[in-house]
Amino acid sequence: MIIRKLWRVLALDFSRTLQYRTDALLWMLAEAAIPLVAMFIWLAVSAGSNKGPTGQEILSYYVVVIFVKLLTDAWNGAFMAQDILQGEIVQDLVRPIPVVFKYIANNLTEKVIKLILPIAAIIFIALLKPDFFSNALLLPHRWLLFVISLALAMTLQFLIDMVIGTLAFWLEDVNQLRQYKEMLSSAASGLLIPLAFLPSVFVTGLNWLPFRYVISAPAEILTGNYVSLTAPSLITIQAAWVFALVLIIRWQWRAGLRRYAIPGQ
Amino acid sequence: MPIIKTVNLTKEYKVHEKDPGFIASVKSLFSRKYKIVEAVKAINISIDEGELVGFIGPNGAGKTTTLKMLSGLLYPTNGTAQVMGFTPWQRRKDFLKQFSLVMGQKAQLWWDLPLYDSLLLQRDIYEMTKPDFQNSLEELVEMLELQKFLKTQVRKLSLGQRMRGELAAAFIYRPRVLFLDEPTIGLDIVVQKKVREFIKGYQQRYGATIILTSHYLDDVSELCDRLIIIDHGQKAFDGSTTELISTHIDHKRIVLSFNKPVQKTDLSTYGKVIHYQPYKATIQVERNQTTGQAAAMLTTLPVSDVSIEEPSLEDVARELFTGHDYS
Ligand SMILES: Nc1ncnc2c1ncn2[C@@H]1O[C@H](COP(=O)(O)OP(=O)(O)OP(=O)(O)O)[C@@H](O)[C@H]1O
Numbered sequence: 001m002i003i004r005k006l007w008r009v010l011a012l013d014f015s016r017t018l019q020y021r022t023d024a025l026l027w028m029l030a031e032a033a034i035p036l037v038a039m040f041i042w043l044a045v046s047a048g049s050n051k052g053p054t055g056q057e058i059l060s061y062y063v064v065v066i067f068v069k070l071l072t073d074a075w076n077g078a079f080m081a082q083d084i085l086q087g088e089i090v091q092d093l094v095r096p097i098p099v100v101f102k103y104i105a106n107n108l109t110e111k112v113i114k115l116i117l118p119i120a121a122i123i124f125i126a127l128l129k130p131d132f133f134s135n136a137l138l139l140p141h142r143w144l145l146f147v148i149s150l151a152l153a154m155t156l157q158f159l160i161d162m163v164i165g166t167l168a169f170w171l172e173d174v175n176q177l178r179q180y181k182e183m184l185s186s187a188a189s190g191l192l193i194p195l196a197f198l199p200s201v202f203v204t205g206l207n208w209l210p211f212r213y214v215i216s217a218p219a220e221i222l223t224g225n226y227v228s229l230t231a232p233s234l235i236t237i238q239a240a241w242v243f244a245l246v247l248i249i250r251w252q253w254r255a256g257l258r259r260y261a262i263p264g265q
Numbered sequence: 266m267p268i269i270k271t272v273n274l275t276k277e278y279k280v281h282e283k284d285p286g287f288i289a290s291v292k293s294l295f296s297r298k299y300k301i302v303e304a305v306k307a308i309n310i311s312i313d314e315g316e317l318v319g320f321i322g323p324n325g326a327g328k329t330t331t332l333k334m335l336s337g338l339l340y341p342t343n344g345t346a347q348v349m350g351f352t353p354w355q356r357r358k359d360f361l362k363q364f365s366l367v368m369g370q371k372a373q374l375w376w377d378l379p380l381y382d383s384l385l386l387q388r389d390i391y392e393m394t395k396p397d398f399q400n401s402l403e404e405l406v407e408m409l410e411l412q413k414f415l416k417t418q419v420r421k422l423s424l425g426q427r428m429r430g431e432l433a434a435a436f437i438y439r440p441r442v443l444f445l446d447e448p449t450i451g452l453d454i455v456v457q458k459k460v461r462e463f464i465k466g467y468q469q470r471y472g473a474t475i476i477l478t479s480h481y482l483d484d485v486s487e488l489c490d491r492l493i494i495i496d497h498g499q500k501a502f503d504g505s506t507t508e509l510i511s512t513h514i515d516h517k518r519i520v521l522s523f524n525k526p527v528q529k530t531d532l533s534t535y536g537k538v539i540h541y542q543p544y545k546a547t548i549q550v551e552r553n554q555t556t557g558q559a560a561a562m563l564t565t566l567p568v569s570d571v572s573i574e575e576p577s578l579e580d581v582a583r584e585l586f587t588g589h590d591y592s
């Protein structure tokens with residue numbers, strides 16, 4: 001029953017989003033642009049020195065990172081904050097369906113639409129230049145771990161954004177906070193700077209933040225180039241973060257709804 | 266056993282006060298000033314299954330706030346409420362499945378999609394079987410005349426069409442309890458009438474319990490067996506329209522036509538002159554003196570026609586809300 005509800009919301013959101021396919025294309029390009037630029041910078045850096053990751057390692061890393069980034073991106077916090085601040089959340093609060101469904105559906109359809117182009121590009125390159133990617137990308141047991149880690153990363157990113165979005169019960173300007181999160185996340189997740197290029201003290205610090213478990217972790221697992229932690233610990237810590245954030249969000253919603261004075265009307 | 270019951274239901278809003286300007290914004294970061302708005306003050310209501318109750322009251326009286334608490338959207342500051350045996354703000358699934366809230370333009374509908382898609386979503390959310398859905402849909406299409414725009418993108422509908430779509434989404438799963446906050450706002454007379462007939466028809470057919478608020482007193486007097494007047498967050502009246510008029514208005518109006526012109530001063534001895542023209546006048550007299558005064562005027566004045574009128578609900582409302590005489 002619950003699956004059917006989610007499925008229906010998904011189907012509706014998909015047909016809704018299809019009407020915005022041009023926008024979706026632009027979001028995709030905007031989000032892929034930053035890691036692409038970073039990739040070229042680090043390729044140049046690695047070409048000029050014989051220490052650190054090789055050019056091909058960087059290329060593989062960033063191909064995976066762009067995918068992970070597109071797949072893990074989450075805007076649900078911004079939508080949620082807007083719905084709370086404008087009172088739109090009311091329509092979901094009065095229905096026998098978890099409020100979060102709408103945001104999950106929206107998040108998933110966005111992923112599907114954004115992926116169409118990059119997947120086409122990869123197939124194209126793979127057919128044209130089969131030795132472009134390192135063979136290490138094709139090991140089945142890595143893929144299994146990667147898929148698990150990626151699923152956790154998507155959940156984690158969604159939850160981080162939800163924690164911030166839910167703050168709209170208390171704060172009026174959540175988007176500012178979201179922007180700080182985005183900045184911190186770009187710097188600390190392995191998106192701008194692959195962790196392999198960072199001094200180990202920094203990496204130890206970043207291990208304590210959730211961001212590297214969103215971007216770097218799945219990419220490290222698929223490429224096999226681990227920095228400071230290996231697959232079992234990466235996945236365990238991802239799961240621990242997911243668990244902790246779920247608890248935080250449950251508490252936030254209870255407390256938030258208690259004090260919520262629906263604006264408007 | 267009433268289906269809706271509140272005991273001393275109270276809601277205070279804490280409103281953050283801030284003077285205009287940047288300096289004031291900075292100051293308010295450190296010391297926040299709050300004002301308490303008492304929106305609903307210890308309201309006691311008891312409604313039986315199958316009743317259609319109208320909430321009326323001036324702007325800011327607390328009607329919407331009360332409905333929000335009964336819908337489980339707001340936690341009360343004090344007091345309790347039971348709707349179908351549930352405490353609304355616990356938002357239990359079995360409660361949510363059986364009730365419906367329509368709040369003006371706060372929409373159930375997905376704007377980018379046709380109305381029909383939103384109705385399908387309702388079907389799944391409320392776990393309806395296909396035949397039940399089909400029956401309900403056909404009924405609504407007919408009653409609300411949805412046929413023409415069922416497959417049109419909602420954002421392209423007119424206000425009246427959208428409101429009918431909204432009602433379809435709210436009624437399709439046959440809720441047992443409905444809260445309709447100004448369901449006819451902004452609609453033209455024809456559509457208003459249609460919507461009213463629809464609401465009444467639903468209540469009679471399914472024995473649903475409905476509370477509706479409206480600023481159109483026609484809505485209320487035509488639809489509701491019972492009125493609850495809310496003013497300044499308090500219940501000012503609870504009863505039928507006729508009771509309201511007879512208890513709150515202690516006078517009637519005598520409308521006279523004359524075949525010869527009459528002086529205003531000759532009329533004022535009988536009662537208060539509300540409206541005066543030499544050949545026509547309206548005089549307000551105390552309820553229990555109506556017949557006596559009418560008879561007296563018939564004998565002394567050149568009356569060609571006379572009628573005695575009850576004040577309208579409109580008059581009553583005006584009097585109650587302003588504390589003044591309705592004249
Ligand atoms: N979200 C809110 N935050 C603070 N105060 C509010 C809020 N909503 C309503 N109020 C205040 O509570 C009081 C009651 O408002 P409410 O909306 O219940 O009135 P109403 O009877 O529905 O009025 P109307 O006929 O204008 O719709 C008003 O003084 C209003 O300013």
Ligand SMILES: [Mg+2]
Pocket residue numbers: 265328329330446
């Ligand atoms: Mg209102």
